[in-house]
Amino acid sequence: MKEHYYVALDIGSASVKAVVGEKFHDGVNIIGTGQTFTDGISKGKIKDFDLARNAIIDTIKKAKISSGVDIDEVFLKMPITETEFKFSEEELRFGGNSTEINGTHIEDLLETLREREIHRDREVVTVYPIHFKVDDLHEVMDPKEMMATQSLFVRAGIVLANRTLLMNAVKCVEDAGLEVLDVYSDAVNYQHILSESEVELGGVAIDIGADLTQFGYYERGTLRYAGSIPVGGNHITNDLSEAFNTPTEAAEKAKQQYGHAFYDLASEADIIRLPQRDGEPDIEVTPKDLADIIEMRLEEMLMGVFEALQQQKITKVNGGFVVTGGTANLLGVKELMQDLVSEKIRVHVPNQMGARKPEFSSVISTVSSGIMFDELLEYVTIDNYETESEDARHDASEETSGSFFNGLFNKRKEHNTRQLESGETYKYPPGKTSGSAPEEAEYADYAYDETRSDETVTKRSEDTRQGEQKDYRGYMKKFFKNLFE
Template sequence: MKEHYYVALDIGSASVKAVVGEKFHDGVNIIGTGQTFTDAISKGKIKDFDLARNAIIDTVKKAKISSGVDIDEIFLKMPITETDFKIGEEELRFGGNSTEINGTHIEDLLETLREREVHSDREVITVYPIHFKVDDLHEVMDPKEMMATQSLFVRAGIILMNRTLLMNAVKCVEDAGLTVLDVYSDAVNHQHVLSESEVELGGVVIDIGADLTQFGYYERGTVKYADSIPVGGNHITNDLSEAFNTTFEAAEKAKQQYGHAFYDLASSEDIVRLPQRDGEPDIEVTPKDLADIIEMRLEEMFMTVFEALQEQRITKVNGGFVVTGGTANLLGVKELLQDLVSEKIRVHIPNQMGARKPEFSSVISTVSSGIMFDELLEYVTIDNYGTESKNTVDSSDGEASGSFFTGLFNKRKEQNTHQLEQGETYKFPPEASRGEQPAEEEYSDYAYDEERSDEKVTRRSEETGQGEQKDYRGYMKKLFKNLFE
C-alpha cells in the first residue's frame, strides 16, 4: 500500500492550526504543523472572512514547509456549536445470497442515513456507527469479512450542524485554495483524546478553548453526549483586565506567565507589574491575586459542565475526566478539578513531536477520525505521490439532492482509491440489542447565559455578602463531588 498523508485544519478562536499526519501502528505520527494566531473567529463563527482566509493560507504554508508535503486537500474540524445529535437505524438486505461484507456495504448504510436527514437549516456532518448486526444474529464491532445471507444492520449516531456556519467555513477554506475532503465534529474527534480504558469505562473530555468550552461523555467506545458553552480562556483574561484595570494584552501576558488556576497553590511572593488603562502608575500584584480571579471563573465553567452532565443523568464517570485545549496550559487546572470531583483527572497534552501543546489535541484527533473512517470504509483519502485523481462530482449534484454536504461527500468518494488496508481496523463497541426501539434521541446546545458569561468576576476581598456566596459555592462543590463518586 502507498503511504498517504492526512491533513487536518482547525479554524479556532485563538488561532488557525493545521497538522500533517500519517498512520503509525495504532496511532498517528505528526510530520508537520502550522499555526497562525488570529481574532477572525469567535465561538466557532467567522467574524472576518478575509482575515480568516489569510490565516488559513498562512497556516497551510507553514505546515507545508515543516512537513515537505504539498497540501491541497484537508479534513475540516468543526466545533460542537449549533449542533444536534440523533440516533438512526438502517438495514441492507441480501435476499438469501451469501455475501462477504466489505467497506462498500458499510458506506452505503451510512450514506443512506445521511441522505435521509434533509432539513432547511441543518446539515449532517458526521454519521458514526454505534454497532452492527449481521443476519440479526451477531452484534459486532466491525462486520468486514464476515459472511451474511439476509442482512447487515447498523445503529448509528447522526451529528447535524447549522448549515450557514458549515457553508461559510467550507467556503472560507475553498477560497484559500484547498479542497475539503470531509468534515468531522469534535463530538467524534474528542474520543481519540481518551485512552482505550477511559473510552470503554466512560470518560469525559473537557476542551477549554479561547471562546468556547466543549465537553463530551464517551462510553463503550462511542460518544453518548456532547455539548459546549460559549465561555473560554478569553473570559478569564477579560476578568483579569477588569479586576486590575489593565489592558487585555497585559492581562493575557500575566495569565500565561504567572496565572494559576488553584488559589491555594499559587505563589504570594512573586511580583507582577500591571499597567493601568487610565494612565495611573503601574500596580503590583502576586500570582495569588491572579489566581483569585482565575479560579472563580474556571470553577464556574466546570460547574456549568457538571450541571449539563447531570441533566443528561450522567453521574458516574468511571473513566475519569480529561482536560485539554489551550486554557489547559494554566497551572493548577488539574488540582482545581480534582477539588471538585472524586474521579481521576488528567490534563491531555499530545505526545507527537512538534505538537506537544493541549491546543493541538482537537486537530490531531481529527486526523485520527480520518484514519478511523478510512479503515472502516476500506479506502484511502489523500495521495501525495503524484497519482492522478478521478474527476470530481460537480457541487450542483449535492444541491439538487437537497443537501449541501452531499456534494462534498461524493467529491471525496470520487477522489478516493478503494483498496483494502492491511492491519487492525477500528473497533466499534456493541450497544443495545436491535430488538429495542430507541427513542429518537436529540440533544441541543446547552443554554449558557452569554450575558452572565461576560460579567466581571470580583476578587474575594471585593465581594459583598461574602459568607452567603461562599456557603453556596461550597454547597455546590460538595454536591458535584458526591455526584461523581
C-alpha cells in the same frame, strides 16, 4: 490524502491550526504543524472572512514548510456549536445470498442514513457507527470479512450542524485554495483523546479553548452526549484586565507566565508588575491575586459542564474527566477539578513530536477520525452511483436531497476511487473502531446563558471569598461530589 498523509485543519477562536499526520502503528505520527493567531473567528464562528481566510493560507504555508508535503486537501474540524445529535438505524438486505461484508456495504449504510436527514437549516456533518449486526445474530464493532446471508444492520449516531455555519467554513477554506475532503465534528473527534478504558467505562473530555468550552461524554465505546458553552480562556484574560485595570495584552501575558487555577496552591512570593490603562503607576500583584480571579471564572466554566451533564442524567463518570485545550496549560487545573468532583482527573497533552501542546489535541484527533473512517470503509466507494459529469452529479444531488454537502462527500468518494485505480491505497494495521452502545434518545446542544459569559468577574476580598466558599462553593462542591460518585 496524497502519499498517505492526512492534513487536518482547525479554525479556532484564537488561532487556525493545521497538522500533517500519518498512520503509525496504533496511533498518529505528526510530521508537520502550522499555527496562525487571528481575530477573525469567535466562539467557533467566522466573524471576519478575510482575516480567517488569510490565517488559513498562512497556516497551511507553515505546515507545508515544516512537513515538506504539498498540501491542497484537508479534513476540516467543526466545533460543537449549533449542533444537534440523533440516533438512527438502517439495514441492508442480502436476500439469502452468501455475502462477504466489505467497506462498500458499510459505506452504503452510512450514506443512506446521511441522505435520509433532510433539514432546512441543519446539515449532517458526521455519521458514526455505534454497532453492527450480521444476520441479526452477531453484534460487532467492525463486520468486514464476515459472511452474511440475510442482512447487515447498523445503529449509528448522526451529528447535524447549522448549515450556514458549515457553508461559510467550507467556503472560507476553499477560497484559501484548498479542497475539503471531509468534515468531522469535535463531538466525534474527542474520543481519540480518551483511552480505551475511559471510552468504555464512561469518560468526559473537556476542551477549554479561547472563546468556547466543549465537552463530550463517551460510554461503552461510543459518543453519548456532547455540548459547548460560550466561555473560554479569553474570558479569564478579560476578567484579569478589568480586575487590575491593565491592558488585555498585559493580562494575557501575566496569565500565561504566572496564572494558577487553584487559589490554595498559588504563590504569594513572586511580585508581578502590571501597567495601568489610565496611565497611573504600575501596580504590584502576586500569583495568588491572579488565582483569585482565574479560579472563579474557570470554576464557573466547569460548573456549566457539570450542570449540562446532570441535565442529561449523566451522574456516573466512571472513566473520569480528561481536560485539554489551550487553557489546560494553566497550573492548578487538575487540582481545581479534583476539588470539584470525586472522579479521577487527567490533563491531556499530545505526545506527538512538534505538537506537544493541549491546544493541538482537537486537530490531531481530527486526523485520527479520518484514519478511523478510512480503515472502516477500506477506501471503498459505493459502486451504484452513475458515472456522469461533476456538474451534473452536483445538480442531481441537490435536487434529490437539498443537501449542500452531498457534493463534498461525492468528491471524497471520487478521491478514494482514484486511489484504488492508481494502486496508491495504503494498507494500515488494524486500528480502533467504535464500540457498542446502549439505546439512546435524541438530544440537542446545551444552551448556556449567553448574557452570563461576558459578565466580568471581579477580585474578591478575603472575607467575601470565605463567605462564598462557605455558601455557594461549599454547596456546589458537595452537590457535584455526591453526584459523580
